[in-house]
Amino acid sequence: MINKYPLWKYLLILVVVAMGVVYALPNLYPDDPAVQLTPQRGSVQISERHISQVTRALDKAGIEYFGEEIENNNGIIRFKHDEDQLKAKTLIQEALGQDFVVALNLAPTTPQWLVDLGAGPMKLGLDLRGGVHFLMEVDMKEALAQRNEVYISEMKTLLRSERLRYRRITREEGVISIRFTNEEYLDQAKSLLRKEFSDFVQTERTEGEELFLDLTLSEQAARDIEDYAVKQNLTTLRNRVNELGVSEPLVQRQGRNRIVIELPGVQDTAAAKRILGATANLEFRLEASSDASVLDTEEYPFRDNENRRAVLERDIIITGNSVSNAQSAFDENGRPQVNIDLDTQGGKLMNRATRNNIRRRMAVLFVEHKVKTHIAEVEGEKVEKRVPYVEKHIISLATIQSALGNSFRITGLDSPSESSELALLLRAGSLAAPIYFVEERTIGPSLGKENIELGVTSVQIGMALVVIFMLAFYRVFGLIANVALTVNLILLAALMSMMSATLTLPGIAGIVLTLGMAVDANVLIFSRIKEEMQNGQSPQMAIHAGFERAFVTIFDANLTTLLVAVILFAVGTGPVKGFAVTLSLGILTSMFTAIMVTRAQVNLIYGGRQLKKLSI
Amino acid sequence: MSRINRSIDFMAKRKIAGYISIALVLLSLVSLAVNQLKLGLDFTGGTLVEVSFQQAPVLNDLRSELENAGFEDVTVQNFGSDLDVLVRLAQGFSPTVGDDVLAAIRSNDAYEVELKRAEFVGAQVGEELRDQGGLGMLLALGLVMVYVAFRFQLKFSVASVAALAHDVIIMLGLFSILQLDFDLTVLAAVLAVIGYSLNDTIVVSDRIRENFRRLRTGTPEDIVNVSLNQTLGRTLITSLTTLLVLFALFFFGGELIHNFAIALLVGVFVGTYSSIYVAANVLLAMNIDREDLMVPEKEGEIEDDRP
Numbered sequence: 001m002i003n004k005y006p007l008w009k010y011l012l013i014l015v016v017v018a019m020g021v022v023y024a025l026p027n028l029y030p031d032d033p034a035v036q037l038t039p040q041r042g043s044v045q046i047s048e049r050h051i052s053q054v055t056r057a058l059d060k061a062g063i064e065y066f067g068e069e070i071e072n073n074n075g076i077i078r079f080k081h082d083e084d085q086l087k088a089k090t091l092i093q094e095a096l097g098q099d100f101v102v103a104l105n106l107a108p109t110t111p112q113w114l115v116d117l118g119a120g121p122m123k124l125g126l127d128l129r130g131g132v133h134f135l136m137e138v139d140m141k142e143a144l145a146q147r148n149e150v151y152i153s154e155m156k157t158l159l160r161s162e163r164l165r166y167r168r169i170t171r172e173e174g175v176i177s178i179r180f181t182n183e184e185y186l187d188q189a190k191s192l193l194r195k196e197f198s199d200f201v202q203t204e205r206t207e208g209e210e211l212f213l214d215l216t217l218s219e220q221a222a223r224d225i226e227d228y229a230v231k232q233n234l235t236t237l238r239n240r241v242n243e244l245g246v247s248e249p250l251v252q253r254q255g256r257n258r259i260v261i262e263l264p265g266v267q268d269t270a271a272a273k274r275i276l277g278a279t280a281n282l283e284f285r286l287e288a289s290s291d292a293s294v295l296d297t298e299e300y301p302f303r304d305n306e307n308r309r310a311v312l313e314r315d316i317i318i319t320g321n322s323v324s325n326a327q328s329a330f331d332e333n334g335r336p337q338v339n340i341d342l343d344t345q346g347g348k349l350m351n352r353a354t355r356n357n358i359r360r361r362m363a364v365l366f367v368e369h370k371v372k373t374h375i376a377e378v379e380g381e382k383v384e385k386r387v388p389y390v391e392k393h394i395i396s397l398a399t400i401q402s403a404l405g406n407s408f409r410i411t412g413l414d415s416p417s418e419s420s421e422l423a424l425l426l427r428a429g430s431l432a433a434p435i436y437f438v439e440e441r442t443i444g445p446s447l448g449k450e451n452i453e454l455g456v457t458s459v460q461i462g463m464a465l466v467v468i469f470m471l472a473f474y475r476v477f478g479l480i481a482n483v484a485l486t487v488n489l490i491l492l493a494a495l496m497s498m499m500s501a502t503l504t505l506p507g508i509a510g511i512v513l514t515l516g517m518a519v520d521a522n523v524l525i526f527s528r529i530k531e532e533m534q535n536g537q538s539p540q541m542a543i544h545a546g547f548e549r550a551f552v553t554i555f556d557a558n559l560t561t562l563l564v565a566v567i568l569f570a571v572g573t574g575p576v577k578g579f580a581v582t583l584s585l586g587i588l589t590s591m592f593t594a595i596m597v598t599r600a601q602v603n604l605i606y607g608g609r610q611l612k613k614l615s616i
Numbered sequence: 617m618s619r620i621n622r623s624i625d626f627m628a629k630r631k632i633a634g635y636i637s638i639a640l641v642l643l644s645l646v647s648l649a650v651n652q653l654k655l656g657l658d659f660t661g662g663t664l665v666e667v668s669f670q671q672a673p674v675l676n677d678l679r680s681e682l683e684n685a686g687f688e689d690v691t692v693q694n695f696g697s698d699l700d701v702l703v704r705l706a707q708g709f710s711p712t713v714g715d716d717v718l719a720a721i722r723s724n725d726a727y728e729v730e731l732k733r734a735e736f737v738g739a740q741v742g743e744e745l746r747d748q749g750g751l752g753m754l755l756a757l758g759l760v761m762v763y764v765a766f767r768f769q770l771k772f773s774v775a776s777v778a779a780l781a782h783d784v785i786i787m788l789g790l791f792s793i794l795q796l797d798f799d800l801t802v803l804a805a806v807l808a809v810i811g812y813s814l815n816d817t818i819v820v821s822d823r824i825r826e827n828f829r830r831l832r833t834g835t836p837e838d839i840v841n842v843s844l845n846q847t848l849g850r851t852l853i854t855s856l857t858t859l860l861v862l863f864a865l866f867f868f869g870g871e872l873i874h875n876f877a878i879a880l881l882v883g884v885f886v887g888t889y890s891s892i893y894v895a896a897n898v899l900l901a902m903n904i905d906r907e908d909l910m911v912p913e914k915e916g917e918i919e920d921d922r923p
Contacts, residue, residue, distance in 0.1 A: 127872070135741065269734075270712045438738035442714060446668070447732040454870035461868055462861035469857060506801050509873050512865050513808060513880065516858035517815070520850075523857075524819065527850040553822045557815040560763055564756050564811035568804060571752030576804045583808065 002544050003607040005600055013600050016592075017487055023494035026110040026121040032067070033085040034107035035092055036247050037075035037100050044099055046075050057095040063088050067107070078107050103245035104265045122497045123248075124264075125504035125578055128452050130445035131264035132272060136237075136435045138257045142388060143229035143433030144174055144222060151197065152176060158196060164189050167210075174222075176200075176215040186211050226257065232432035234259055239428035240275055258438070269442050277437060279369035280422060281430045282320040282410070285312045286353065287361040287397065303366060303393035303412070310397055312363050317353045319367075319430075322346025326426035328419035329409075336419035337411045340426065347406035355403040363397045364410050369434050388434055455508035462512045463489070466519060474526055476615035480601045481522040481594075488518050488586075488593040495585050504578030514586025521558070521594030525550040526616055539611035547599055554595065562587050626844045626892060627837045630900065633893040637782060644789020651792045656799030657735055659749070661742035663705040664735045665717045670728040672698040678721065685720035696871030700732065710736075749803045756810050757781065768821055769908055775898040776817040779890040783813045786886050787879055801876040809883030812858070816851060816891035823847050824899070828909045836904055840896050848892075855888040 037054070039046055051068050054077060058065050065088070067078040077092070079085050085104055093102045106129075110120055126133050152169050155178070159166055166189065167179040180186040190202060190213060199221035205212045217225070234253055241249045241261065250262040266272050288297040288311045296315075302308040325341040342350060354362065372387045396412035413419045466485065470478040492511065496503065529546030537545060562584055569580035606614070657664045679692045682703065689706035703717055710716070714734035721729050737745075757777055765773035787806055791798050823843040831839055862884065866877035 135738075137738075270715050273712075436738075437736065438741045440734070440736040442731075442734040444730065444732045446730060447666075451870060451872065454868060458861075458864045458868040462864035465860040465864060466857050469860060473853065505870075505872055506804055506876065509801075509865055509869065509876060510808075512861045512869075513858070516861035517812065517854070519857050520815070520854040523850050523853045527847075527853075530849075531846065553819050556767060556822060557818045560760060560814045560818055561811035563759055563763060564807055564814065567752055567756045567759065568807045571748045571755070572800070572804065576800050579801075579804045579808075583811075 002540055003603050005603050005607075009596075010600055010604075013596055017490070017597070020487065020491040020494040022114070022117060023119045023498050024490045026108070026114050026119050027493055027497060029109040029111070029121070031106035031108055031121070032078040033082045034076050034078045034105045035085065035089050036103045036105040036107075037077075037092065037096065038103065038245070039073060039100055046070055046073055046100075050096060050100070051075055051077075053095055054092050057091050058088060061087070061091055063091070076105070076107055101243065101245040103247045105247035106265070120497060120500065122493070123500055123502045124448075124452070125502045125507065126262060126264060126441070126443050126448075127505045128448050128455070128503060129264050130443050130448035131262065132266050132269045132443075133439070133441040134261040134263075134273070134276065134437060135254070135439035136259045136261065136276070137438045138226075138230050138233055138259065139388070139434040139436065140226045140229070140257050144217070144225060145171070146433065147225050148174065148176060148217070151200075155193065155197065158192070159189060162188075162192060164192065174216060178213045178215070180211045180213065183211065186213055189213060229433040230257060230259070233435055236429045236431050237261060237276060237435075240424070243424050243428055244272055244275060246272075259435070265445070273437070273440070275421065275424065277435065278421070278425055279367075279431055279434065280320075280425050281367045282323075282422075282426070283365040283367055283392070284317040284319075284350070285315065285363050285365060286317065286357060287311065287363055288313050289360070300363075300365060300392050300394050302397075303395050304414075310363060310394055312365070312394075317362075318342065318346045318349050320426050321430060322349070323426040326423040328416065328423040330416070331409075331411060335411060336413045336416045337409045338413065338419050338423045338426070339407065339409045341407045344406075350404050350406075350408075354400050358400050358402060361397050361399050363394050364412065366393050366395045367391070369431075371434065371436060451505050455505060459508060459512055459515070462515055466515055470519060470522075474616055476605070477522075477526050477602075480598055480605070481519055481526075483601060484522065484593040484597040485515065485518055487597050488589050489515070491589040491593065492582070492586055495589065496582070501581050501585075502578055503582075506576060507578035507582045510579040510582030511586060514583060514590060517561075518586065518590035518594060521550070521554045521590060522598055524554055525594070525598065529614070530616055533614070539606070539614045542614070543602060543606060547595075547602075551595065554591065558587050558591055623841075624845060624848070625841060627841050627896070627900065630893065630897050634897050637890075637894055637897075640789070641782060641785050644785045644792070647789050647792040648785075651795065653788060653792050653798045654795045655746070656797040656802070657704070657737055657742075658800040659742050659746045659798070661737045661739035663707055663710075663713055664733075665703045665705070665714055666695060666732040666734070667701050667703065667718065667721065667729050668732050669699050669701065671726075673701060673721075673727055675701070677724070678703075681724055682717065682720050685716075685723070687717075687720070696874070700871070745800065749800075752803075752807065753784065753810070756807055757784075760810070760814055764818070764821075768825060771899060771902045771904050771908055772821045772825070774902065775895045776814060776821065778898045779817050779887075779895040780810050780813055782890050782894045783809055783883060783886045787883050790882055791875075791879070796875050796878065799875070801873060802879045805876045805879035805883065808880060809887055812884060813887030813890060816854070816887055817895045819850065820844065820847050820891050820895060821899075824896070824904075825909055828904075828906050836900060836906075840900060840904075844892055844896060851888060851891065855884055858884050 037046060037050070051070065054075070055065065055068060058077070063084045064080045065077050066080070067076070069076050077088070079088060089102055089104055096102065108121060148171055152171060155176070156169060164185050165181070166185065167181055169176065169178050171177075178189065180189065186204070193200065193215065194202060197215070199218055200215040201218055203214045203216070205214055230253060234251065237259060238251045241251055241263065244263070246263045246266055248264055250260065252260045254260045261276065263272060292313065296313060297311050298314055299309050299311045302310070322342050322345065323340055324343040327339045329337055329339055331337045368391045370389055370391055372389065396410055413422065463485070467482045470481050472478070474481060492514065525546050528550045529542045532542035532545045533539065565580050565584040565587065569577055569584065572580055675692050675694070678701065679690055682690045682692070687705050687707070691704045693702050694700065695702040705713070713736065714731050718729055718731055721727055757780055760780065761773045761777045764776050784806060787809060791802065820843065823846055824840055827839045827843045831842070834842070859881065862877055862881050865873060866881060869877055
């Protein structure tokens with residue numbers, strides 16, 4: 001029978017549309033502004049007691065809240081008004097103290113039965129929600145240089161212990177050169193180093209009388225070190241982001257040496273940037289005794305007074321990397337201090353160093369890796385030059401009264417905010433290699449809201465215009481196309497929600513564009529039907545031929561557009577990717593709706609009837 | 617579509633159309649060479665801060681205030697409305713640039729301001745995005761050429777790529793002449809137009825191929841003409857619906873996607889024209905012939921296809 005679908009086809013379409021409706025539905029429930037409470041450490045359990053502590057503080061301040069709950073050891077408190085959220089966050093942080101990370105959040109309001117079905121709303125991109133996007137680059141050259149320094153000191157120790165005499169070890173651009181005075185030592189060193197440092201490629205070279213052994217890291221080893229540096233930094237940055245208290249942050253590696261960080265809803269971006277990029281660390285060293293050789297000592301200024309200086313031993317007892325936990329607090333005089341717990345290894349080293357040196361003084365060095373950026377002109381082109389440098393200042397120099405163990409405190413900090421920042425950095429760990437911001441995009445919350453409104457308005461207006469036009473031009477068939485178009489929009493929203501794709505402003509533009517283009521397939525089919533009728537076909541035959549003939553064209557045309565959308569996805573970043581995603585999904589859903597959904601409707605209305613003419 | 621005159625002799629004017637196309641492309645290329653594209657922050661690198669005011673500020677005062685505060689190479693312009701101001705700075709990354717700019721503006725008590733967005737793109741990232749964008753465009757054109765050559769025939773492939781290149785060059789040319797900011801979203805629009813215009817071109821090519829196989833008589837020019845007439849209705853309606861939604865984006869989509877909407881509007885307009893005139897024109901110029909499309913085995917299938 002011509003223009004009739006078997007029952008199963010109708011049912012299939014119905015099921016798909018019904019599923020589309022269900023999975024698109026969560027997007028109609030707007031999120032509540034909320035605050036999320038997460039314990040600082042996994043060992044702390046959040047309880048009703050904490051929640052009532054919070055609600056009491058909120059009641060006192062007269063902030064309206066509701067729906068407080070505990071889920072997966074996270075507390076959520078919702079608010080009626082957006083503007084209460086920020087005020088409440090400060091209040092809650094004060095009420096709970098430092099054991100909890102308090103973060104702004106958007107709590108979904110999806111009804112339980114939808115959640116049970118695995119449905120949830122689309123994620124909003126930063127441009128719709130407000131927040132910060134960072135792209136950071138790990139300085140690979142510096143990472144390699146740092147690693148090579150470690151190798152050099154290991155080589156020195158090895159050569160010394162084997163009594164192989166060398167003149168000097170130098171490092172230049174990734175090449176370690178060892179200078180020997182005699183061939184015998186060089187040969188022995190060669191075989192020794194080949195065994196112990198197998199990652200290096202060896203070459204010999206002579207300059208006049210001098211014999212050199214050049215060691216270069218193999219490509220694989222260098223890549224491993226770089227990889228390790230990026231991974232290490234990724235972990236540190238993740239820890240720091242968690243400490244910042246941001247809900248749904250994104251910290252991800254991009255390409256070989258870059259890291260993307262997205263922090264939705266962050267208001268104080270300056271603090272976020274300072275903490276993410278911070279390289280503060282500590283070094284603990286003994287003050288040099290008066291008879292120490294100059295080669296083994298270094299002189300550093302104090303932080304509160306650049307003119308005051310002290311001479312310290314070159315050997316480092318431990319660094320901040322041995323810190324397992326740190327909390328900021330106040331000493332008996334109300335000055336800021338940081339309480340530090342060391343890991344086992346660090347505790348042992350500290351104990352050994354202090355046990356034998358009671359009555360001597362120990363210094364805490366505050367180490368910061370900084371970068372000077374200046375724009376230089378190289379061959380007429382402006383190039384950013386970065387010069388890394390290290391600043392080390394003594395923050396405290398105190399006499400060792402007794403052997404120190406795993407936990408102690410350090411003082412000499414400027415302000416409570418500095419002590420809490422230092423504590424945070426020590427907890428989160430230091431960066432393995434210097435890192436630079438190469439891209440930053442901050443979207444204020446007001447702009448995000450504005451963008452959503454603009455986006456929704458343009459989708460509504462665009463849709464209305466197309467619907468009216470199609471109805472006026474194609475009458476009944478226009479109505480059919482409009483139903484298909486609506487289904488298309490629903491399916492698109494459902495697909496994006498199911499994939500939890502991120503909706504961005506260009507993404508919305510992609511949806512609008514798909515709406516315009518989605519009717520194209522219907523227009524192709526309808527034009528074909530009209531044409532067939534003009535060629536003298538009966539309406540039923542014309543419908544049949546119209547769909548049949550138009551299909552090849554629709555297929556070709558859509559497939560090529562899809563191709564372009566895929567390329568867009570591959571080369572684009574951020575918002576552009578969002579556009580590519582909606583465009584490709586839109587093409588797929590519009591193929592389904594324009595062909596199947598339209599056909600089903602046409603068959604239902606016209607199939608199997610005697611027709612003289614069509615309302616097309 | 618019976619209301620439209622079904623026999624427009626498109627190809628009679630193909631010479632004129634050809635000259636117009638060539639003139640537009642040349643004009644665009646000249647402008648691209650002389651004026652170049654005004655690349656946006658995404659591609660140049662630099663710093664940008666968008667601030668919204670309670671009352672409209674005086675831009676010149678703002679500029680000098682910022683320069684007094686120690687910022688270099690400051691450009692200040694309105695963005696969308698006279699309450700929104702875009703400040704561009706040529707400087708490296710600074711974690712506090714947004715707050716610094718706000719502080720400098722607030723030092724004048726008359727202004728109440730709010731930070732809308734702050735963006736920093738490193739010079740190297742900008743350069744990479746530029747390379748990636750260009751590469752993406754070439755890749756898109758290349759893949760399309762291969763696909764069309766495979767699905768249709770080499771001459772069609774050359775024709776559709778010529779049409780696409782025509783559209784892209786004219787879009788870029790217009791952005792260069794009007795000195796509109798060319799950023800990542802505009803690049804996305806250009807790629808979307810490649811997709812859209814291709815869609816159009818393929819529909820027309822599809823019909824030309826079909827008619828070459830079906831109609832036994834008529835010169836290639838006649839066949840192209842018939843095909844264009846047959847697809848004209850669809851071409852116009854689709855362009856119209858797409859233009860309708862684009863106007864919605866242009867007027868209601870907000871300042872951030874304004875240039876994106878402009879690029880698409882121009883692109884769809886030019887794309888519609890190019891699928892009628894450029895692609896078909898190039899096909900005829902290459903002496904497309906019935907023999908090019910004869911596929912002996914498949915010929916039978918096509919006949920069977922008819923209901």
